[in-house]
Amino acid sequence: MSSHAHAHVAHHFESAEQQRQSAQLGMWIFLVTEVMFFGGLFAAYVVYRSLYPEAWVVGSHLLSIGLGGFNTAVLLASSLTMALAVHAAQTDKRNATAMWIVLTMVLGFVFLGVKVVEYAGKFEHHLVPGAHFHVDPMAELAKLEAAGVHVGQHLRHAFETANPSHVQLFYSLYFAMTGMHAVHMIIGAGLMIWLLANTLKGRYSSAYYNPVEVTGLYWHFVDIVWIFLFPMLYLIGRH
Amino acid sequence: MSEHHVMPIRVYLTIIAILMALTVATVWVAFLDFGYLNTVIAVGIAVIKALLVVMYFMHLKYAAPITRLFAGAGAVFFVILIAITLSDYRSRDWFPFPEPWEQAHEAPASH
Numbered sequence: 070m071s072s073h074a075h076a077h078v079a080h081h082f083e084s085a086e087q088q089r090q091s092a093q094l095g096m097w098i099f100l101v102t103e104v105m106f107f108g109g110l111f112a113a114y115v116v117y118r119s120l121y122p123e124a125w126v127v128g129s130h131l132l133s134i135g136l137g138g139f140n141t142a143v144l145l146a147s148s149l150t151m152a153l154a155v156h157a158a159q160t161d162k163r164n165a166t167a168m169w170i171v172l173t174m175v176l177g178f179v180f181l182g183v184k185v186v187e188y189a190g191k192f193e194h195h196l197v198p199g200a201h202f203h204v205d206p207m208a209e210l211a212k213l214e215a216a217g218v219h220v221g222q223h224l225r226h227a228f229e230t231a232n233p234s235h236v237q238l239f240y241s242l243y244f245a246m247t248g249m250h251a252v253h254m255i256i257g258a259g260l261m262i263w264l265l266a267n268t269l270k271g272r273y274s275s276a277y278y279n280p281v282e283v284t285g286l287y288w289h290f291v292d293i294v295w296i297f298l299f300p301m302l303y304l305i306g307r308h
Numbered sequence: 309m310s311e312h313h314v315m316p317i318r319v320y321l322t323i324i325a326i327l328m329a330l331t332v333a334t335v336w337v338a339f340l341d342f343g344y345l346n347t348v349i350a351v352g353i354a355v356i357k358a359l360l361v362v363m364y365f366m367h368l369k370y371a372a373p374i375t376r377l378f379a380g381a382g383a384v385f386f387v388i389l390i391a392i393t394l395s396d397y398r399s400r401d402w403f404p405f406p407e408p409w410e411q412a413h414e415a416p417a418s419h
Contacts, residue, residue, distance in 0.1 A: 090371075090375070093372070093375055094372070094374060094375045097371075097379050098378055100379075101378055101379070101385075104382040104383070104385075105385065105386070108385075108386050108389045108390070109389075112389055115390055115393070115394060116393060116394065116397050119397060119398060120397065134335060138331065141331050142331060145327045145328060146324070148324075148361060148365050151365070152320050152365045153317070153320060156314065156315070156317060156320070221341065223341070286366055290366075292361060292365075293357075293358045293362070296354050296357045297351075297354045299334075300334055300351070300354055301350075301354075304334065304338035304350055305338075305346070306346075307338040307339055308338065308339055308340055308341040308342070308346055
Protein backbone atom coordinates (compact mmCIF):
# COMPACT_ATOMS: atom_id res chain seq x y z
CA MET A 70 0.00 0.00 0.00
CA SER A 71 1.44 3.37 -0.99
CA SER A 72 1.82 6.18 1.53
CA HIS A 73 -0.74 8.12 -0.52
CA ALA A 74 -3.46 5.62 0.44
CA HIS A 75 -2.58 6.19 4.11
CA ALA A 76 -3.50 9.88 3.84
CA HIS A 77 -7.14 9.05 4.60
CA VAL A 78 -6.41 6.82 7.57
CA ALA A 79 -6.90 8.56 10.92
CA HIS A 80 -3.94 8.09 13.28
CA HIS A 81 -5.87 5.86 15.69
CA PHE A 82 -6.52 3.24 13.01
CA GLU A 83 -4.04 0.61 11.99
CA SER A 84 -5.16 0.38 8.39
CA ALA A 85 -7.68 1.72 5.89
CA GLU A 86 -9.57 -1.56 6.13
CA GLN A 87 -9.83 -1.33 9.93
CA GLN A 88 -11.07 2.24 9.60
CA ARG A 89 -13.64 1.17 7.03
CA GLN A 90 -14.94 -1.69 9.16
CA SER A 91 -15.16 0.61 12.20
CA ALA A 92 -17.24 3.10 10.21
CA GLN A 93 -19.51 0.28 9.04
CA LEU A 94 -19.95 -1.11 12.55
CA GLY A 95 -20.65 2.35 13.94
CA MET A 96 -23.41 2.93 11.41
CA TRP A 97 -24.90 -0.51 12.07
CA ILE A 98 -25.01 0.21 15.81
CA PHE A 99 -26.86 3.46 15.05
CA LEU A 100 -29.26 1.52 12.81
CA VAL A 101 -29.95 -0.94 15.64
CA THR A 102 -31.04 2.01 17.81
CA GLU A 103 -33.24 3.05 14.88
CA VAL A 104 -34.78 -0.44 14.82
CA MET A 105 -35.68 0.05 18.49
CA PHE A 106 -37.02 3.55 17.77
CA PHE A 107 -39.33 2.40 14.98
CA GLY A 108 -39.91 -0.80 16.99
CA GLY A 109 -41.96 1.16 19.54
CA LEU A 110 -44.25 2.40 16.77
CA PHE A 111 -44.51 -1.08 15.26
CA ALA A 112 -45.36 -2.53 18.68
CA ALA A 113 -48.15 0.05 19.13
CA TYR A 114 -49.44 -0.83 15.66
CA VAL A 115 -49.41 -4.59 16.41
CA VAL A 116 -51.18 -4.19 19.78
CA TYR A 117 -53.97 -1.95 18.48
CA ARG A 118 -54.45 -3.96 15.32
CA SER A 119 -54.89 -7.10 17.42
CA LEU A 120 -57.44 -5.25 19.59
CA TYR A 121 -59.39 -3.48 16.81
CA PRO A 122 -58.84 -5.49 13.57
CA GLU A 123 -62.05 -4.19 11.97
CA ALA A 124 -60.96 -0.55 12.35
CA TRP A 125 -57.64 -1.43 10.66
CA VAL A 126 -59.56 -2.92 7.71
CA VAL A 127 -61.57 0.29 7.29
CA GLY A 128 -58.49 2.51 7.73
CA SER A 129 -56.37 0.67 5.17
CA HIS A 130 -59.23 0.74 2.63
CA LEU A 131 -59.12 4.54 2.68
CA LEU A 132 -55.45 4.58 1.61
CA SER A 133 -54.46 4.47 -2.08
CA ILE A 134 -52.64 1.27 -3.08
CA GLY A 135 -51.73 2.98 -6.36
CA LEU A 136 -49.84 5.81 -4.64
CA GLY A 137 -48.38 3.55 -1.93
CA GLY A 138 -47.28 0.93 -4.47
CA PHE A 139 -45.77 3.56 -6.76
CA ASN A 140 -43.82 4.98 -3.81
CA THR A 141 -42.60 1.50 -2.88
CA ALA A 142 -41.20 1.07 -6.40
CA VAL A 143 -39.62 4.56 -6.27
CA LEU A 144 -37.92 3.82 -2.94
CA LEU A 145 -36.65 0.40 -4.07
CA ALA A 146 -35.25 2.06 -7.21
CA SER A 147 -33.54 4.68 -5.02
CA SER A 148 -31.90 1.85 -3.07
CA LEU A 149 -30.55 0.50 -6.36
CA THR A 150 -29.15 3.90 -7.38
CA MET A 151 -27.61 4.27 -3.89
CA ALA A 152 -25.95 0.84 -4.20
CA LEU A 153 -24.66 1.85 -7.65
CA ALA A 154 -23.27 5.11 -6.18
CA VAL A 155 -21.24 3.05 -3.67
CA HIS A 156 -20.17 0.71 -6.48
CA ALA A 157 -19.03 3.69 -8.60
CA ALA A 158 -17.05 5.10 -5.65
CA GLN A 159 -15.43 1.70 -5.08
CA THR A 160 -14.31 1.61 -8.70
CA ASP A 161 -13.01 5.23 -8.85
CA LYS A 162 -15.77 6.49 -11.16
CA ARG A 163 -16.28 9.98 -9.74
CA ASN A 164 -18.77 11.27 -12.31
CA ALA A 165 -20.86 8.13 -12.05
CA THR A 166 -20.80 8.41 -8.24
CA ALA A 167 -22.11 11.99 -8.47
CA MET A 168 -24.78 10.99 -11.00
CA TRP A 169 -26.10 8.07 -8.91
CA ILE A 170 -26.16 10.26 -5.78
CA VAL A 171 -28.19 12.93 -7.61
CA LEU A 172 -30.57 10.25 -8.94
CA THR A 173 -31.01 8.80 -5.43
CA MET A 174 -31.87 12.26 -4.12
CA VAL A 175 -34.31 12.91 -6.99
CA LEU A 176 -36.10 9.59 -6.31
CA GLY A 177 -36.23 10.55 -2.62
CA PHE A 178 -37.94 13.82 -3.53
CA VAL A 179 -40.39 11.99 -5.83
CA PHE A 180 -41.32 9.80 -2.86
CA LEU A 181 -41.81 12.85 -0.62
CA GLY A 182 -43.83 14.59 -3.34
CA VAL A 183 -46.24 11.65 -3.57
CA LYS A 184 -46.45 11.68 0.23
CA VAL A 185 -47.47 15.37 0.11
CA VAL A 186 -50.30 14.48 -2.32
CA GLU A 187 -51.42 11.64 -0.02
CA TYR A 188 -51.32 13.79 3.13
CA ALA A 189 -53.24 16.59 1.38
CA GLY A 190 -55.96 14.08 0.46
CA LYS A 191 -56.21 12.94 4.09
CA PHE A 192 -56.65 16.55 5.26
CA GLU A 193 -59.34 17.04 2.60
CA HIS A 194 -61.24 13.91 3.65
CA HIS A 195 -61.03 14.69 7.40
CA LEU A 196 -58.86 11.67 8.09
CA VAL A 197 -56.24 13.61 10.07
CA PRO A 198 -56.67 12.76 13.79
CA GLY A 199 -57.97 15.64 15.84
CA ALA A 200 -61.06 17.84 16.19
CA HIS A 201 -61.94 17.56 12.48
CA PHE A 202 -61.52 13.80 12.16
CA HIS A 203 -64.60 12.22 10.67
CA VAL A 204 -65.20 8.81 9.18
CA ASP A 205 -68.47 7.01 8.45
CA PRO A 206 -67.65 3.32 7.82
CA MET A 207 -71.14 2.58 6.43
CA ALA A 208 -70.86 5.44 3.92
CA GLU A 209 -67.39 4.15 2.92
CA LEU A 210 -68.87 0.67 2.44
CA ALA A 211 -71.56 2.12 0.17
CA LYS A 212 -68.84 3.93 -1.84
CA LEU A 213 -66.88 0.66 -2.23
CA GLU A 214 -69.98 -1.15 -3.48
CA ALA A 215 -70.83 1.72 -5.84
CA ALA A 216 -67.29 1.43 -7.25
CA GLY A 217 -67.98 -2.22 -8.03
CA VAL A 218 -65.56 -3.67 -5.46
CA HIS A 219 -66.48 -7.20 -4.43
CA VAL A 220 -67.38 -6.93 -0.74
CA GLY A 221 -67.11 -10.30 0.95
CA GLN A 222 -68.67 -11.32 4.24
CA HIS A 223 -65.61 -10.50 6.37
CA LEU A 224 -65.16 -7.12 4.74
CA ARG A 225 -68.82 -6.19 5.24
CA HIS A 226 -68.66 -7.26 8.87
CA ALA A 227 -65.55 -5.11 9.46
CA PHE A 228 -67.21 -1.99 8.01
CA GLU A 229 -70.41 -2.64 9.96
CA THR A 230 -68.70 -3.04 13.32
CA ALA A 231 -65.73 -0.65 13.11
CA ASN A 232 -65.72 2.10 15.74
CA PRO A 233 -64.79 5.45 14.10
CA SER A 234 -62.60 6.42 17.06
CA HIS A 235 -60.57 3.24 16.52
CA VAL A 236 -60.17 4.21 12.86
CA GLN A 237 -58.83 7.52 14.17
CA LEU A 238 -56.28 5.50 16.15
CA PHE A 239 -55.24 3.77 12.91
CA TYR A 240 -54.68 7.19 11.34
CA SER A 241 -52.72 8.42 14.37
CA LEU A 242 -50.34 5.52 13.83
CA TYR A 243 -50.39 6.05 10.04
CA PHE A 244 -49.23 9.65 10.46
CA ALA A 245 -46.74 8.87 13.24
CA MET A 246 -45.12 6.02 11.27
CA THR A 247 -45.12 7.51 7.78
CA GLY A 248 -44.28 10.93 9.26
CA MET A 249 -41.22 9.65 11.11
CA HIS A 250 -40.26 7.75 7.97
CA ALA A 251 -40.59 10.97 5.92
CA VAL A 252 -38.40 12.85 8.43
CA HIS A 253 -35.74 10.18 7.86
CA MET A 254 -36.11 10.65 4.10
CA ILE A 255 -35.61 14.42 4.43
CA ILE A 256 -32.47 13.86 6.52
CA GLY A 257 -31.32 11.34 3.90
CA ALA A 258 -31.82 13.88 1.11
CA GLY A 259 -29.71 16.36 3.12
CA LEU A 260 -26.97 13.74 3.46
CA MET A 261 -27.07 13.24 -0.34
CA ILE A 262 -26.33 16.96 -0.87
CA TRP A 263 -23.36 16.66 1.51
CA LEU A 264 -22.12 13.50 -0.27
CA LEU A 265 -22.52 15.16 -3.66
CA ALA A 266 -20.49 18.21 -2.60
CA ASN A 267 -17.66 16.03 -1.28
CA THR A 268 -17.76 13.77 -4.34
CA LEU A 269 -17.42 16.78 -6.65
CA LYS A 270 -14.50 18.03 -4.52
CA GLY A 271 -12.81 14.69 -5.19
CA ARG A 272 -12.73 13.55 -1.56
CA TYR A 273 -13.71 9.95 -2.35
CA SER A 274 -11.87 7.22 -4.21
CA SER A 275 -11.51 3.45 -4.15
CA ALA A 276 -9.04 3.98 -1.27
CA TYR A 277 -11.56 5.96 0.81
CA TYR A 278 -15.32 5.97 0.32
CA ASN A 279 -16.55 5.31 3.89
CA PRO A 280 -19.04 8.26 3.96
CA VAL A 281 -20.66 7.07 0.72
CA GLU A 282 -20.92 3.54 2.08
CA VAL A 283 -22.34 4.36 5.55
CA THR A 284 -24.78 6.96 4.17
CA GLY A 285 -25.87 4.18 1.82
CA LEU A 286 -26.49 1.91 4.83
CA TYR A 287 -28.73 4.61 6.34
CA TRP A 288 -30.62 5.09 3.06
CA HIS A 289 -31.23 1.34 2.67
CA PHE A 290 -32.47 1.15 6.27
CA VAL A 291 -35.08 3.85 5.57
CA ASP A 292 -36.09 1.80 2.51
CA ILE A 293 -36.52 -1.30 4.71
CA VAL A 294 -38.82 0.60 7.11
CA TRP A 295 -41.05 1.40 4.13
CA ILE A 296 -40.90 -2.22 2.91
CA PHE A 297 -42.76 -3.08 6.15
CA LEU A 298 -44.98 0.03 6.30
CA PHE A 299 -46.45 -0.51 2.83
CA PRO A 300 -48.11 -3.92 3.47
CA MET A 301 -48.94 -3.09 7.10
CA LEU A 302 -50.76 0.17 6.33
CA TYR A 303 -52.01 -0.17 2.74
CA LEU A 304 -52.55 -3.87 2.12
CA ILE A 305 -53.71 -5.49 5.34
CA GLY A 306 -57.38 -6.39 5.37
CA ARG A 307 -57.99 -5.87 1.65
CA HIS A 308 -59.46 -9.30 0.97
CA MET B 309 -6.40 -7.05 4.22
CA SER B 310 -8.14 -4.66 1.87
CA GLU B 311 -10.59 -7.37 0.86
CA HIS B 312 -13.41 -4.88 0.41
CA HIS B 313 -15.86 -6.71 -1.73
CA VAL B 314 -16.89 -5.06 -4.99
CA MET B 315 -20.05 -6.78 -6.14
CA PRO B 316 -20.73 -7.08 -9.86
CA ILE B 317 -23.53 -4.76 -11.07
CA ARG B 318 -25.37 -7.83 -12.36
CA VAL B 319 -26.05 -8.84 -8.71
CA TYR B 320 -27.67 -5.45 -7.95
CA LEU B 321 -29.86 -5.69 -11.04
CA THR B 322 -30.97 -9.22 -10.13
CA ILE B 323 -31.84 -8.12 -6.58
CA ILE B 324 -33.87 -5.10 -7.73
CA ALA B 325 -35.78 -7.32 -10.19
CA ILE B 326 -36.66 -9.74 -7.36
CA LEU B 327 -37.64 -6.84 -5.06
CA MET B 328 -39.98 -5.36 -7.68
CA ALA B 329 -41.50 -8.79 -8.42
CA LEU B 330 -42.10 -9.38 -4.69
CA THR B 331 -43.79 -5.95 -4.43
CA VAL B 332 -46.21 -6.92 -7.22
CA ALA B 333 -46.72 -10.31 -5.53
CA THR B 334 -47.54 -8.80 -2.13
CA VAL B 335 -50.16 -6.47 -3.68
CA TRP B 336 -51.65 -9.37 -5.63
CA VAL B 337 -51.98 -11.79 -2.68
CA ALA B 338 -53.48 -9.03 -0.51
CA PHE B 339 -56.69 -9.31 -2.56
CA LEU B 340 -56.96 -13.11 -2.17
CA ASP B 341 -58.58 -14.49 0.97
CA PHE B 342 -56.27 -16.74 2.99
CA GLY B 343 -57.81 -15.85 6.35
CA TYR B 344 -55.24 -15.12 9.04
CA LEU B 345 -52.52 -16.36 6.67
CA ASN B 346 -52.82 -13.08 4.71
CA THR B 347 -50.91 -11.30 7.47
CA VAL B 348 -48.33 -14.08 7.66
CA ILE B 349 -47.77 -13.94 3.88
CA ALA B 350 -47.56 -10.11 3.82
CA VAL B 351 -45.03 -10.00 6.67
CA GLY B 352 -43.16 -13.00 5.22
CA ILE B 353 -42.69 -11.27 1.84
CA ALA B 354 -41.60 -8.06 3.62
CA VAL B 355 -39.02 -10.03 5.63
CA ILE B 356 -37.62 -11.63 2.45
CA LYS B 357 -37.40 -8.19 0.79
CA ALA B 358 -35.70 -6.71 3.86
CA LEU B 359 -33.19 -9.59 3.96
CA LEU B 360 -32.33 -9.09 0.27
CA VAL B 361 -31.69 -5.37 0.89
CA VAL B 362 -29.66 -6.10 4.04
CA MET B 363 -27.54 -8.88 2.53
CA TYR B 364 -26.83 -7.44 -0.93
CA PHE B 365 -27.49 -3.68 -1.01
CA MET B 366 -26.09 -3.24 2.51
CA HIS B 367 -23.36 -5.86 1.93
CA LEU B 368 -24.03 -7.58 5.26
CA LYS B 369 -23.27 -10.90 3.58
CA TYR B 370 -19.65 -9.74 3.20
CA ALA B 371 -19.40 -7.64 6.37
CA ALA B 372 -17.15 -8.39 9.36
CA PRO B 373 -18.55 -10.99 11.79
CA ILE B 374 -18.87 -8.35 14.56
CA THR B 375 -21.03 -6.19 12.24
CA ARG B 376 -23.24 -9.17 11.42
CA LEU B 377 -23.55 -9.95 15.13
CA PHE B 378 -24.80 -6.42 15.89
CA ALA B 379 -27.25 -6.46 12.98
CA GLY B 380 -28.58 -9.84 14.11
CA ALA B 381 -28.91 -8.59 17.69
CA GLY B 382 -31.06 -5.72 16.43
CA ALA B 383 -33.44 -8.18 14.77
CA VAL B 384 -33.56 -10.43 17.85
CA PHE B 385 -34.39 -7.56 20.22
CA PHE B 386 -37.09 -6.31 17.84
CA VAL B 387 -38.73 -9.76 17.95
CA ILE B 388 -38.50 -9.78 21.77
CA LEU B 389 -40.12 -6.33 21.90
CA ILE B 390 -43.09 -7.45 19.78
CA ALA B 391 -43.43 -10.94 21.30
CA ILE B 392 -43.45 -9.88 24.95
CA THR B 393 -45.74 -6.89 24.34
CA LEU B 394 -48.21 -9.11 22.46
CA SER B 395 -48.05 -11.91 25.02
CA ASP B 396 -49.21 -9.36 27.60
CA TYR B 397 -52.08 -7.88 25.56
CA ARG B 398 -53.28 -11.16 24.06
CA SER B 399 -53.40 -13.00 27.42
CA ARG B 400 -55.29 -10.36 29.40
CA ASP B 401 -58.71 -11.96 28.91
CA TRP B 402 -57.55 -15.53 29.52
CA PHE B 403 -58.36 -15.35 33.23
CA PRO B 404 -61.10 -13.43 35.02
CA PHE B 405 -60.00 -10.26 36.71
CA PRO B 406 -59.98 -10.47 40.51
CA GLU B 407 -62.93 -8.76 42.14
CA PRO B 408 -62.15 -5.12 42.86
CA TRP B 409 -61.39 -4.33 46.50
CA GLU B 410 -64.41 -2.04 46.83
CA GLN B 411 -66.82 -4.82 45.85
CA ALA B 412 -65.19 -7.50 47.97
CA HIS B 413 -65.29 -5.30 51.09
CA GLU B 414 -67.67 -2.66 52.25
CA ALA B 415 -66.49 0.73 51.01
CA PRO B 416 -65.26 2.74 54.00
CA ALA B 417 -67.79 5.38 55.01
CA SER B 418 -66.98 8.73 53.47
CA HIS B 419 -66.93 11.74 55.73
